[in-house]
Amino acid sequence: MNVLRSIYYWTVALGYIGSVMLVLLLRSYFQEPKAYDPWLRRRLDRLFKLLNSVPKIEFTEELPIDQPLIFMANHSSLIDVPLMKAIIPQYFRGILAHDHMHYFLYGPVIHRMGNIPIHRDNIRKSLKSFQAAQALLDQGIHIAVLPEGNRSLDGKLLPFKKLPFHFAKDSGASIVPIAISGVFSMKNKGSLNLRPSSIVVRFGPVISAEKMAGLKIESIMDLTYKHIHSRLEPYEAGREI
Numbered sequence: 001m002n003v004l005r006s007i008y009y010w011t012v013a014l015g016y017i018g019s020v021m022l023v024l025l026l027r028s029y030f031q032e033p034k035a036y037d038p039w040l041r042r043r044l045d046r047l048f049k050l051l052n053s054v055p056k057i058e059f060t061e062e063l064p065i066d067q068p069l070i071f072m073a074n075h076s077s078l079i080d081v082p083l084m085k086a087i088i089p090q091y092f093r094g095i096l097a098h099d100h101m102h103y104f105l106y107g108p109v110i111h112r113m114g115n116i117p118i119h120r121d122n123i124r125k126s127l128k129s130f131q132a133a134q135a136l137l138d139q140g141i142h143i144a145v146l147p148e149g150n151r152s153l154d155g156k157l158l159p160f161k162k163l164p165f166h167f168a169k170d171s172g173a174s175i176v177p178i179a180i181s182g183v184f185s186m187k188n189k190g191s192l193n194l195r196p197s198s199i200v201v202r203f204g205p206v207i208s209a210e211k212m213a214g215l216k217i218e219s220i221m222d223l224t225y226k227h228i229h230s231r232l233e234p235y236e237a238g239r240e241i
Contacts, residue, residue, distance in 0.1 A: 006193045012050055013194065017082075020047075021105045028112040037091050044086035052196035053186060057087050059203045063176065065090070067209070068137040070168050073178035074228055075146040076155045076236065077187050080180060084144055087201050088178075092142035095133055095164075120149055123163075130167040137173050147224070155184030155236050157229050165220045169212050177204035177224050179231035202231035 020043045027036045048054055063069070071088055073080065081094065094110075098117035101107045111117075116132050119125040133143045147165070148158040168175050179202045186197035204227035212220050 002193065006195060009051055009194045013047065016047055016050060018105065021109050024109045025105070025112065028109070033113045034091050041086055044082050047082065048086060053199050055083065055087055055199040055201050057201045060205045063090065063203070064174070064206060068140065068171070068173035069142045069176050070171065070173045071142065071144040071176045071178055072147050072164065072224055073180050074157050074232065074236065075148045075150070076152040077183035079183040079187050080146065083180065083183060083199070088144065090142055092144050093136055094144040095129060126163055130163065133167065134171055137171055151189045152184070153189055155188065157232065157236060160221050160225055162217060162221065165217050169217060169220060172209050174209050175207040175224055177207070177227035179204065179228045181233035181236050184236065200233055204228060204231055
């Protein structure tokens with residue numbers, strides 16, 4: 001029964017998202033990404049409804065609208081990327097593993113949307129990616145990055161990489177921590193199953209650029225980690241239920 005249910009949800013998800021990707025690819029030749037971003041967010045919101053996994057979203061405070069932001073979230077599933085686009089209320093572009101750009105249909109679409117590929121195992125190329133992200137921030141475009149660098153294999157929060165926090169401190173932008181719970185049980189790296197899940201997304205307090213200016217990189221990492229970890233559901237946080 002679980003296998004049949006998974007096949008059903010994969011059929012729904014791939015059929016729906018495939019049609020969305022085709023429309024996006026066509027629109028990308030006639031419109032700037034920001035013009036069709038609201039349409040994409042509505043389509044992704046619909047996707048989670050079709051998968052019976054409507055996320056519950058909580059904000060610690062209202063997000064600022066007059067300053068550049070870097071959204072940082074935990075990463076335990078391929079679901080994270082479309083979920084972030086669906087729930088972050090402001091236009092942004094993401095820093096994504098470079099191999100994403102080679103996926104059929106999805107790769108060309110996210111490339112034409114202006115997302116930034118990063119070679120996680122090559123420091124020189126990674127620095128160029130963050131330079132490109134800085135150029136976007138200077139244009140008033142927010143950035144999203146997953147500071148763990150890789151998907152968690154057990155759903156629990158991994159240690160953060162330093163480079164995103166060097167970038168954050170030097171960028172003049174503020175960090176918005178985001179804790180995502182439930183997507184690991186929905187679809188994790190070690191399983192082909194796709195199943196409905198109770199998704200909870202909690203936005204932590206904004207860590208301002210002014211505050212980061214007076215902190216060391218390690219302190220910024222620790223503070224961001226604390227804000228995300230403390231807002232995860234017990235399983236993802238590694239706490240006993």
